[in-house]
Amino acid sequence: MHFTKLHGLGNDYLFVNGFDHVPHDPAGVARAASDRHRGVGSDGLILVMPPSDGVDASARMWMFNADGSEGEMCGNGIRCVCKFVHDHGIGPNPHASPMRIETACGVLSLNYQSNGDGKIDRVTVDMGEPKLGPEAVGVTRRLLKLDETSYEIPLRSTSDYAPSAVMRGVFVSMGNPHVVVFRDTLGDDDHLVYGPPLENAAYFENRINSHFVEVIDTTHVKVTHWERGSGATLACGTGACAVCVAGVVTGKTERKITAELPGGPLELEWRGTDHHVYMTGPAVEVFSGDWPG
Numbered sequence: 001m002h003f004t005k006l007h008g009l010g011n012d013y014l015f016v017n018g019f020d021h022v023p024h025d026p027a028g029v030a031r032a033a034s035d036r037h038r039g040v041g042s043d044g045l046i047l048v049m050p051p052s053d054g055v056d057a058s059a060r061m062w063m064f065n066a067d068g069s070e071g072e073m074c075g076n077g078i079r080c081v082c083k084f085v086h087d088h089g090i091g092p093n094p095h096a097s098p099m100r101i102e103t104a105c106g107v108l109s110l111n112y113q114s115n116g117d118g119k120i121d122r123v124t125v126d127m128g129e130p131k132l133g134p135e136a137v138g139v140t141r142r143l144l145k146l147d148e149t150s151y152e153i154p155l156r157s158t159s160d161y162a163p164s165a166v167m168r169g170v171f172v173s174m175g176n177p178h179v180v181v182f183r184d185t186l187g188d189d190d191h192l193v194y195g196p197p198l199e200n201a202a203y204f205e206n207r208i209n210s211h212f213v214e215v216i217d218t219t220h221v222k223v224t225h226w227e228r229g230s231g232a233t234l235a236c237g238t239g240a241c242a243v244c245v246a247g248v249v250t251g252k253t254e255r256k257i258t259a260e261l262p263g264g265p266l267e268l269e270w271r272g273t274d275h276h277v278y279m280t281g282p283a284v285e286v287f288s289g290d291w292p293g
Contacts, residue, residue, distance in 0.1 A: 008076030010234030010263030065229025075237015105175025138205035195226020234263030
Protein backbone atom coordinates (compact mmCIF):
# COMPACT_ATOMS: atom_id res chain seq x y z
CA MET A 1 0.00 0.00 0.00
CA HIS A 2 1.53 3.29 -1.11
CA PHE A 3 0.79 6.19 1.23
CA THR A 4 1.66 9.82 1.79
CA LYS A 5 1.84 11.30 5.27
CA LEU A 6 0.48 14.83 5.70
CA HIS A 7 -0.43 16.91 8.72
CA GLY A 8 -2.39 19.98 9.67
CA LEU A 9 -0.76 21.60 12.72
CA GLY A 10 0.65 18.22 13.76
CA ASN A 11 -2.68 16.36 13.41
CA ASP A 12 -1.19 13.73 11.08
CA TYR A 13 -2.75 11.11 8.84
CA LEU A 14 -1.64 8.56 6.26
CA PHE A 15 -3.32 9.26 2.91
CA VAL A 16 -3.96 6.64 0.25
CA ASN A 17 -5.04 7.28 -3.33
CA GLY A 18 -8.26 5.27 -3.42
CA PHE A 19 -8.70 6.04 -7.12
CA ASP A 20 -5.86 3.55 -7.69
CA HIS A 21 -5.96 1.17 -4.71
CA VAL A 22 -8.09 0.47 -1.61
CA PRO A 23 -6.65 -1.75 1.13
CA HIS A 24 -8.63 -4.89 1.89
CA ASP A 25 -8.98 -4.07 5.61
CA PRO A 26 -8.64 -0.29 6.05
CA ALA A 27 -9.63 -0.42 9.72
CA GLY A 28 -6.89 -2.97 10.42
CA VAL A 29 -4.38 -0.98 8.39
CA ALA A 30 -5.30 2.15 10.36
CA ARG A 31 -4.66 0.39 13.67
CA ALA A 32 -1.34 -1.13 12.59
CA ALA A 33 0.12 1.72 10.56
CA SER A 34 -0.92 4.45 13.04
CA ASP A 35 1.06 2.84 15.88
CA ARG A 36 3.84 5.32 16.69
CA HIS A 37 6.23 2.60 17.91
CA ARG A 38 5.54 -0.37 15.62
CA GLY A 39 4.01 1.37 12.60
CA VAL A 40 4.45 4.55 10.61
CA GLY A 41 2.82 6.68 13.30
CA SER A 42 -0.25 8.84 12.77
CA ASP A 43 -3.62 9.88 14.15
CA GLY A 44 -5.31 7.70 11.55
CA LEU A 45 -5.78 6.73 7.92
CA ILE A 46 -7.64 8.68 5.23
CA LEU A 47 -8.57 7.10 1.90
CA VAL A 48 -9.11 9.59 -0.92
CA MET A 49 -11.85 7.96 -2.98
CA PRO A 50 -13.86 8.73 -6.11
CA PRO A 51 -17.02 10.66 -5.17
CA SER A 52 -20.29 8.77 -4.84
CA ASP A 53 -22.47 8.44 -7.94
CA GLY A 54 -24.19 11.71 -8.76
CA VAL A 55 -22.14 13.77 -6.27
CA ASP A 56 -20.41 16.90 -7.60
CA ALA A 57 -17.01 16.69 -5.91
CA SER A 58 -13.34 16.17 -6.76
CA ALA A 59 -12.99 13.31 -4.27
CA ARG A 60 -14.55 11.56 -1.27
CA MET A 61 -12.85 11.43 2.12
CA TRP A 62 -13.11 8.09 3.97
CA MET A 63 -11.38 8.33 7.33
CA PHE A 64 -10.38 5.93 10.10
CA ASN A 65 -9.11 6.89 13.53
CA ALA A 66 -5.97 5.34 15.02
CA ASP A 67 -8.07 2.70 16.79
CA GLY A 68 -9.69 1.64 13.50
CA SER A 69 -13.05 3.29 14.14
CA GLU A 70 -14.53 5.36 11.34
CA GLY A 71 -14.82 9.12 11.75
CA GLU A 72 -17.41 11.35 10.14
CA MET A 73 -15.14 14.33 9.63
CA CYS A 74 -11.70 15.81 10.34
CA GLY A 75 -11.03 19.51 9.82
CA ASN A 76 -7.25 19.20 9.63
CA GLY A 77 -7.57 16.04 7.56
CA ILE A 78 -9.81 17.61 4.93
CA ARG A 79 -7.34 20.46 4.39
CA CYS A 80 -4.73 17.78 3.73
CA VAL A 81 -7.11 15.95 1.38
CA CYS A 82 -7.31 19.15 -0.66
CA LYS A 83 -3.51 19.39 -0.82
CA PHE A 84 -3.10 15.68 -1.61
CA VAL A 85 -5.60 15.81 -4.48
CA HIS A 86 -4.23 19.07 -5.90
CA ASP A 87 -0.50 18.48 -5.54
CA HIS A 88 -0.57 14.84 -6.72
CA GLY A 89 -3.09 15.39 -9.53
CA ILE A 90 -5.52 12.80 -8.19
CA GLY A 91 -8.81 12.14 -9.96
CA PRO A 92 -10.39 13.89 -12.95
CA ASN A 93 -10.65 17.35 -11.40
CA PRO A 94 -7.67 17.91 -9.07
CA HIS A 95 -7.34 21.68 -9.57
CA ALA A 96 -10.96 22.74 -9.08
CA SER A 97 -11.20 26.08 -7.28
CA PRO A 98 -12.94 26.02 -4.94
CA MET A 99 -12.45 22.31 -4.45
CA ARG A 100 -15.44 20.25 -3.31
CA ILE A 101 -14.77 17.22 -1.11
CA GLU A 102 -17.43 14.69 -0.18
CA THR A 103 -17.45 13.58 3.48
CA ALA A 104 -19.75 11.53 5.69
CA CYS A 105 -21.21 14.90 6.74
CA GLY A 106 -21.89 16.07 3.19
CA VAL A 107 -19.92 17.97 0.55
CA LEU A 108 -17.66 20.77 1.81
CA SER A 109 -16.15 23.62 -0.19
CA LEU A 110 -12.45 24.49 0.18
CA ASN A 111 -10.52 27.53 -1.03
CA TYR A 112 -6.76 27.22 -1.12
CA GLN A 113 -3.59 29.23 -1.48
CA SER A 114 -0.50 28.01 -3.33
CA ASN A 115 3.13 28.69 -2.55
CA GLY A 116 5.92 29.55 -5.01
CA ASP A 117 6.16 26.06 -6.50
CA GLY A 118 2.43 25.86 -7.18
CA LYS A 119 1.66 23.53 -4.30
CA ILE A 120 -1.00 24.19 -1.67
CA ASP A 121 0.16 25.43 1.71
CA ARG A 122 -2.97 27.01 3.21
CA VAL A 123 -6.65 26.10 3.00
CA THR A 124 -9.93 27.68 4.11
CA VAL A 125 -12.78 25.22 4.65
CA ASP A 126 -16.46 26.09 4.76
CA MET A 127 -17.35 23.71 7.59
CA GLY A 128 -21.07 24.35 7.31
CA GLU A 129 -23.58 25.22 10.00
CA PRO A 130 -23.05 23.87 13.52
CA LYS A 131 -25.73 22.23 15.63
CA LEU A 132 -26.03 22.83 19.36
CA GLY A 133 -27.33 20.85 22.31
CA PRO A 134 -27.40 17.28 23.64
CA GLU A 135 -29.51 15.89 20.79
CA ALA A 136 -26.95 17.09 18.23
CA VAL A 137 -24.15 15.02 19.78
CA GLY A 138 -26.12 11.90 20.66
CA VAL A 139 -26.60 12.29 24.42
CA THR A 140 -28.51 9.22 25.60
CA ARG A 141 -29.36 10.28 29.16
CA ARG A 142 -30.88 13.41 30.61
CA LEU A 143 -28.27 15.88 31.88
CA LEU A 144 -28.86 18.88 34.12
CA LYS A 145 -29.14 22.08 32.09
CA LEU A 146 -27.20 24.83 33.86
CA ASP A 147 -28.10 27.72 31.54
CA GLU A 148 -29.06 28.30 27.91
CA THR A 149 -25.94 26.62 26.56
CA SER A 150 -24.19 24.58 29.29
CA TYR A 151 -24.90 21.18 30.81
CA GLU A 152 -23.59 19.39 33.89
CA ILE A 153 -21.68 16.20 33.11
CA PRO A 154 -20.90 14.05 36.17
CA LEU A 155 -17.85 11.83 35.71
CA ARG A 156 -17.44 8.88 38.05
CA SER A 157 -14.04 7.27 38.10
CA THR A 158 -12.19 4.63 40.12
CA SER A 159 -8.83 5.86 38.85
CA ASP A 160 -6.57 8.10 40.92
CA TYR A 161 -5.32 9.62 37.67
CA ALA A 162 -8.80 10.58 36.50
CA PRO A 163 -10.72 11.47 39.66
CA SER A 164 -14.48 11.84 39.78
CA ALA A 165 -15.57 15.33 38.79
CA VAL A 166 -18.46 17.41 37.53
CA MET A 167 -17.76 19.10 34.20
CA ARG A 168 -19.65 22.06 32.73
CA GLY A 169 -19.82 21.51 28.99
CA VAL A 170 -21.26 23.03 25.82
CA PHE A 171 -22.34 20.48 23.19
CA VAL A 172 -21.62 21.28 19.53
CA SER A 173 -21.85 19.09 16.45
CA MET A 174 -19.73 19.89 13.42
CA GLY A 175 -20.96 16.71 11.78
CA ASN A 176 -19.16 14.89 14.59
CA PRO A 177 -19.80 15.28 18.34
CA HIS A 178 -17.92 17.69 20.60
CA VAL A 179 -18.07 18.90 24.17
CA VAL A 180 -16.33 22.18 24.99
CA VAL A 181 -15.21 22.80 28.57
CA PHE A 182 -14.09 26.32 29.53
CA ARG A 183 -11.47 26.58 32.28
CA ASP A 184 -10.35 29.70 34.16
CA THR A 185 -6.79 28.44 33.73
CA LEU A 186 -5.98 25.62 31.36
CA GLY A 187 -3.95 22.85 32.95
CA ASP A 188 -1.35 21.04 30.86
CA ASP A 189 -2.99 17.69 31.55
CA ASP A 190 -6.71 18.58 31.67
CA HIS A 191 -7.32 16.74 28.39
CA LEU A 192 -5.34 13.71 29.57
CA VAL A 193 -7.18 13.48 32.90
CA TYR A 194 -10.72 14.18 31.75
CA GLY A 195 -10.66 13.36 28.03
CA PRO A 196 -10.77 9.55 28.39
CA PRO A 197 -13.69 9.40 30.86
CA LEU A 198 -15.60 11.96 28.80
CA GLU A 199 -15.00 10.02 25.58
CA ASN A 200 -16.30 6.81 27.08
CA ALA A 201 -19.01 8.14 29.40
CA ALA A 202 -22.30 6.24 29.10
CA TYR A 203 -24.10 9.51 28.31
CA PHE A 204 -22.80 9.57 24.73
CA GLU A 205 -24.17 7.27 22.06
CA ASN A 206 -21.14 7.42 19.76
CA ARG A 207 -18.47 8.61 22.23
CA ILE A 208 -17.40 12.25 22.10
CA ASN A 209 -14.46 14.56 21.39
CA SER A 210 -13.56 16.88 24.26
CA HIS A 211 -11.84 20.27 24.19
CA PHE A 212 -10.55 22.26 27.15
CA VAL A 213 -10.36 26.02 26.66
CA GLU A 214 -8.82 29.04 28.34
CA VAL A 215 -10.04 32.39 27.00
CA ILE A 216 -7.08 34.74 26.69
CA ASP A 217 -9.23 37.55 25.32
CA THR A 218 -12.34 37.79 23.14
CA THR A 219 -10.41 36.99 19.96
CA HIS A 220 -7.81 34.58 21.29
CA VAL A 221 -8.19 31.21 23.06
CA LYS A 222 -5.91 28.37 24.11
CA VAL A 223 -7.18 24.82 23.55
CA THR A 224 -6.16 21.21 24.23
CA HIS A 225 -7.91 18.19 22.70
CA TRP A 226 -8.87 14.61 23.39
CA GLU A 227 -10.23 12.96 20.23
CA ARG A 228 -12.32 9.81 20.34
CA GLY A 229 -10.43 6.94 18.75
CA SER A 230 -7.11 8.81 18.62
CA GLY A 231 -6.54 10.26 22.11
CA ALA A 232 -4.52 13.43 22.69
CA THR A 233 -3.77 15.20 19.41
CA LEU A 234 -1.82 18.33 18.56
CA ALA A 235 -4.81 19.81 16.73
CA CYS A 236 -8.47 19.11 16.05
CA GLY A 237 -10.02 21.23 13.30
CA THR A 238 -13.67 20.36 13.92
CA GLY A 239 -13.01 20.75 17.64
CA ALA A 240 -11.56 24.22 17.14
CA CYS A 241 -14.69 25.10 15.14
CA ALA A 242 -16.81 23.85 18.04
CA VAL A 243 -14.78 26.02 20.42
CA CYS A 244 -15.46 29.07 18.24
CA VAL A 245 -19.20 28.36 18.30
CA ALA A 246 -19.23 27.68 22.04
CA GLY A 247 -17.34 30.91 22.69
CA VAL A 248 -19.94 32.93 20.80
CA VAL A 249 -23.04 31.34 22.36
CA THR A 250 -21.61 31.72 25.88
CA GLY A 251 -20.59 35.34 25.24
CA LYS A 252 -16.94 34.60 25.92
CA THR A 253 -15.53 35.37 22.46
CA GLU A 254 -16.26 37.21 19.26
CA ARG A 255 -17.24 35.41 16.06
CA LYS A 256 -13.73 35.60 14.61
CA ILE A 257 -10.95 34.11 16.75
CA THR A 258 -7.51 32.57 16.71
CA ALA A 259 -7.29 29.27 18.56
CA GLU A 260 -3.84 28.39 19.88
CA LEU A 261 -3.67 24.61 19.65
CA PRO A 262 -0.71 22.48 20.81
CA GLY A 263 0.32 22.21 17.14
CA GLY A 264 -0.07 25.92 16.32
CA PRO A 265 -2.66 28.60 15.55
CA LEU A 266 -5.89 28.02 13.64
CA GLU A 267 -8.15 30.82 12.40
CA LEU A 268 -11.89 30.41 12.90
CA GLU A 269 -14.92 32.50 12.02
CA TRP A 270 -18.60 31.74 12.70
CA ARG A 271 -20.18 34.14 10.24
CA GLY A 272 -23.43 35.82 11.12
CA THR A 273 -24.46 36.07 7.46
CA ASP A 274 -24.77 32.38 6.59
CA HIS A 275 -24.15 30.87 10.07
CA HIS A 276 -21.37 28.70 8.64
CA VAL A 277 -18.05 28.18 10.40
CA TYR A 278 -14.92 28.88 8.34
CA MET A 279 -11.58 27.35 9.31
CA THR A 280 -8.23 28.47 7.88
CA GLY A 281 -4.93 26.71 8.46
CA PRO A 282 -1.92 24.98 6.89
CA ALA A 283 -1.57 21.62 5.18
CA VAL A 284 1.89 20.05 5.03
CA GLU A 285 3.23 16.96 3.24
CA VAL A 286 5.82 15.01 5.24
CA PHE A 287 6.88 11.99 3.16
CA SER A 288 5.63 9.05 1.08
CA GLY A 289 6.29 5.36 1.53
CA ASP A 290 4.96 1.82 1.20
CA TRP A 291 3.21 -0.13 3.95
CA PRO A 292 3.59 -3.91 3.64
CA GLY A 293 0.52 -4.82 5.70
